[in-house]
Amino acid sequence: MCAACARSDDEWRGDLKNPDPHVRGLAAIGLSLQAPRAAEAALPVLLKTIDRSDVGLEREAARALSLLAPEHVEWLLEELVGNSLISSDRRGAMLNALVASGAKAAGPIVVCLQGPGRDVADQLGEVLLQIGAPAVPSLVQLLASPDDFSLQNYAAFLLGKLGPRARGARPALEEALNSPDKGVRRAARGALQSMGRGRGASKGP
Amino acid sequence: MSPLQEKKQALVVPVLLVLAGFLSLRSLALALAWRVPLQFVHGLWFWIGIAGLLVSLAAIVVQFPKLWRAAAKGEVRPGAGPLRGLFVAAVTGWLLFLAFAQPFQSLHLQLALGFCAGGFAMGLLLVRRLRRSHPRGLRALDLLAFSLCAAALVLELGLRAWNSYSPSPLFSRVSAGPGELVQRYRCAPGEVRFGFPCNSRGYYDGEFYAKAARAQAPLWAVVGDSFCVGAVPHAFHFTTLCEELLGAEIYNLGVAGIGPPEYAYLVAEEVAALEPDQIVLALFVGNDLTISAELGPRASLRRWFQAEEVFLFLLPRRLTRIARERERRGGLPVAAVQGQNEGQGATSREAAAAAFPWLLDPSLEQASLSEPTFLDLEVQRALELCAHEPVSMDLAYAALLEARAAAGPVPFAVLLIPDEFQVEDDLWHQIEQRAGRTLQRDLPQKLLGVWLAEQGIDYLDLLPVLRAVPELDDGQRHVYHLRDTHLNARGNRAVAEALAPFLSR
Numbered sequence: 001m002c003a004a005c006a007r008s009d010d011e012w013r014g015d016l017k018n019p020d021p022h023v024r025g026l027a028a029i030g031l032s033l034q035a036p037r038a039a040e041a042a043l044p045v046l047l048k049t050i051d052r053s054d055v056g057l058e059r060e061a062a063r064a065l066s067l068l069a070p071e072h073v074e075w076l077l078e079e080l081v082g083n084s085l086i087s088s089d090r091r092g093a094m095l096n097a098l099v100a101s102g103a104k105a106a107g108p109i110v111v112c113l114q115g116p117g118r119d120v121a122d123q124l125g126e127v128l129l130q131i132g133a134p135a136v137p138s139l140v141q142l143l144a145s146p147d148d149f150s151l152q153n154y155a156a157f158l159l160g161k162l163g164p165r166a167r168g169a170r171p172a173l174e175e176a177l178n179s180p181d182k183g184v185r186r187a188a189r190g191a192l193q194s195m196g197r198g199r200g201a202s203k204g205p
Numbered sequence: 206m207s208p209l210q211e212k213k214q215a216l217v218v219p220v221l222l223v224l225a226g227f228l229s230l231r232s233l234a235l236a237l238a239w240r241v242p243l244q245f246v247h248g249l250w251f252w253i254g255i256a257g258l259l260v261s262l263a264a265i266v267v268q269f270p271k272l273w274r275a276a277a278k279g280e281v282r283p284g285a286g287p288l289r290g291l292f293v294a295a296v297t298g299w300l301l302f303l304a305f306a307q308p309f310q311s312l313h314l315q316l317a318l319g320f321c322a323g324g325f326a327m328g329l330l331l332v333r334r335l336r337r338s339h340p341r342g343l344r345a346l347d348l349l350a351f352s353l354c355a356a357a358l359v360l361e362l363g364l365r366a367w368n369s370y371s372p373s374p375l376f377s378r379v380s381a382g383p384g385e386l387v388q389r390y391r392c393a394p395g396e397v398r399f400g401f402p403c404n405s406r407g408y409y410d411g412e413f414y415a416k417a418a419r420a421q422a423p424l425w426a427v428v429g430d431s432f433c434v435g436a437v438p439h440a441f442h443f444t445t446l447c448e449e450l451l452g453a454e455i456y457n458l459g460v461a462g463i464g465p466p467e468y469a470y471l472v473a474e475e476v477a478a479l480e481p482d483q484i485v486l487a488l489f490v491g492n493d494l495t496i497s498a499e500l501g502p503r504a505s506l507r508r509w510f511q512a513e514e515v516f517l518f519l520l521p522r523r524l525t526r527i528a529r530e531r532e533r534r535g536g537l538p539v540a541a542v543q544g545q546n547e548g549q550g551a552t553s554r555e556a557a558a559a560a561f562p563w564l565l566d567p568s569l570e571q572a573s574l575s576e577p578t579f580l581d582l583e584v585q586r587a588l589e590l591c592a593h594e595p596v597s598m599d600l601a602y603a604a605l606l607e608a609r610a611a612a613g614p615v616p617f618a619v620l621l622i623p624d625e626f627q628v629e630d631d632l633w634h635q636i637e638q639r640a641g642r643t644l645q646r647d648l649p650q651k652l653l654g655v656w657l658a659e660q661g662i663d664y665l666d667l668l669p670v671l672r673a674v675p676e677l678d679d680g681q682r683h684v685y686h687l688r689d690t691h692l693n694a695r696g697n698r699a700v701a702e703a704l705a706p707f708l709s710r
Contacts (some may be wrong), residue, residue, distance in 0.1 A: 004256075006237070006238065006240070006241075006650075007238050007239070007241070015534065020310075020311060022310040022312065023311075023312065026239060026242040026243070026312070027242070028244070029241075029242040029245055029246070030239070030241040030242040033241050033242065033245060034241050043268075049592035050593070051594055052596050053589075053593075053596060054308055054544070054596045055308075055310075056308060056310075057246065060245060060246045061530065063245075064245070084650055085594075085648065085651050087592060087593030087594055087645070087648070088592060088593070088642065088643035088644065088645060089592055089593045089642075090593060092643070
């Protein structure tokens with residue numbers, strides 16, 4: 001009976017436009033769980049449901065977003081960067097979803113930081129820190145940002161914050177000690193110190 | 206009773222069981238269809254619910270053949286017992302839904318019908334056993350249950366009838382239409398507030414005249430809620446002060462407790478006929494954006510299955526809140542503005558200032574609300590407005606567009622009045638500590654500003670205006686009456702001084 005009653009992906013998609021916000025929220029959660037790769041249409045509904053305290057599905061929508069995030073990192077980043085008026089609940093849920101995406105999110109985040117993501121660098125940086133060791137290769141990439149000393153500085157700062165978990169970035173940081181920029185050199189030195197004894201005290205960009 | 210009638214009556218129970226079975230099966234199918242998200246949301250409780258529905262179906266399946274055979278053989282005693290049982294199951298299910306399954310969601314109601322039907326079937330099973338072992342106890346239980354359920358239903362119907370006959374703010378519900386709310390909350394014609402009588406239409410202003418009967422001067426019409434009714438004497442209200450600054454007339458149409466849908470109603474039904482030269486909606490950010498969710502989809506069901514719409518639940522909550530506030534205020538009137546029933550004849554500014562000295566010295570203000578109630582209210586508003594986009598923002602936008610459409614060719618503008626927590630920093634810090642989450646203090650104005658600009662609607666944001674009022678010696682701006690949420694004389698003056706140039710541009 002379970003299989004006979006089960007709803008199809010198209011039925012969930014159809015209900016994403018239902019006039020009842022509770023039905024929309026459940027449909028978005030259903031589609032996210034049933035077909036995460038094909039659930040892009042559910043993303044905006046999940047974000048709206050996070051803000052709808054009258055529907056009572058805020059936490060579940062945030063959880064579903066985290067499950068969906070690894071397949072839709074770019075979309076999340078675009079939404080995060082493109083809309084400055086989103087609520088803190090929504091922003092928090094998106095950032096948690098990016099953290100949950102782990103290494104899959106690190107690369108796109110770094111690309112975003114090199115572009116429109118600079119305005120939310122502190123938030124994206126916090127995500128990379130929470131991702132931890134899997135973010136190190138992407139941070140090394142950021143450290144190598146051509147001619148962008150503030151991004152290189154920030155990358156070194158984040159690597160320093162990761163401490164021993166960022167040991168894989170040691171060669172890149174040692175190379176950064178030769179940077180023509182004083183700030184980058186200082187941040188790299190601090191990061192290298194934090195990988196051994198003590199912690200760096202560099203500031204962000 | 207003839208044998209045929211007896212036979213028909215005896216079939217009532219099997220037929221009701223079939224109906225109950227259908228409802229339970231329908232709920233089971235629905236629950237399984239929505240299994241993916243429901244299981245995610247409710248976890249183990251989902252499977253407990255499924256088990257409950259299966260047990261109900263089993264009870265129905267077990268009983269039906271026996272009851273059908275007994276009915277066919279004429280062994281079932283005719284009577285209203287099963288129908289009483291159905292009534293008790295229905296009313297009990299209704300009350301339990303109102304108590305435990307809120308906020309109302311239509312899917313939950315559909316699932317609850319199955320549980321209710323299952324409860325009825327289980328009840329029949331229990332009755333059959335009790336009839337043999339405890340017949341007298343069963344009769345007493347039957348009578349008690351039926352009486353209680355009947356009393357609950359009759360009380361609710363009686364309260365609804367009373368509300369229709371004699372509407373009062375105590376009985377107001379979300380489902381009331383804009384016209385009903387305006388009539389319910391409008392001041393009475395001639396009602397005296399701070400010594401000044403309301404006009405013949407129930408507005409806290411002088412008389413309104415049609416265009417032909419007025420002097421040839423620009424006329425503005427300002428429509429709003431309790432901010433237009435005001436917590437100050439008429440002479441100190443921002444519309445009165447603005448009239449003096451502009452040298453023109455402003456009709457102030459304020460009704461306490463209303464919001465954007467009612468503003469649209471007033472523009473269509475009353476303002477348009479006055480033929481003003483411009484219409485201004487005074488939108489109070491504090492509660493005009495959180496229109497207590499209109500009933501929306503399934504409105505008729507919500508009138509019976511949403512707790513805020515059922516007097517049995519609504520009235521005790523309201524009365525408890527009022528009693529608690531009265532206790533906190535040591536027996537003083539609840540939510541009454543200082544002096545609003547005093548100052549007989551003090552219609553001029555000088556007379557009002559003499560009668561109400563706190564108008565010129567905020568340190569003399571007395572609070573309208575107790576401190577815990579005021580803080581609870583402000584925290585709730587901050588959470589609704591500043592944690593995320595208000596859930597009914599779309600409804601507010603739709604109502605504003607409706608008001609603009611009702612204004613027709615008359616120029617239309619909006620006045621954004623901030624909440625006190627957006628202006629007073631001490632209050633904001635208290636709210637941040639209580640809220641326990643990140644809040645964006647100016648989020649409502651940012652959202653509204655973007656939308657109003659997109660719609661090409663002129664607006665005046667009073668947030669920077671009131672924040673620019675210099676602080677007094679205690680570090681507070683004192684533009685709102687003490688723990689009242691409404692503007693005091695200082696606040697009204699600041700608003701008038703900003704509004705006048707905006708209107709005359």
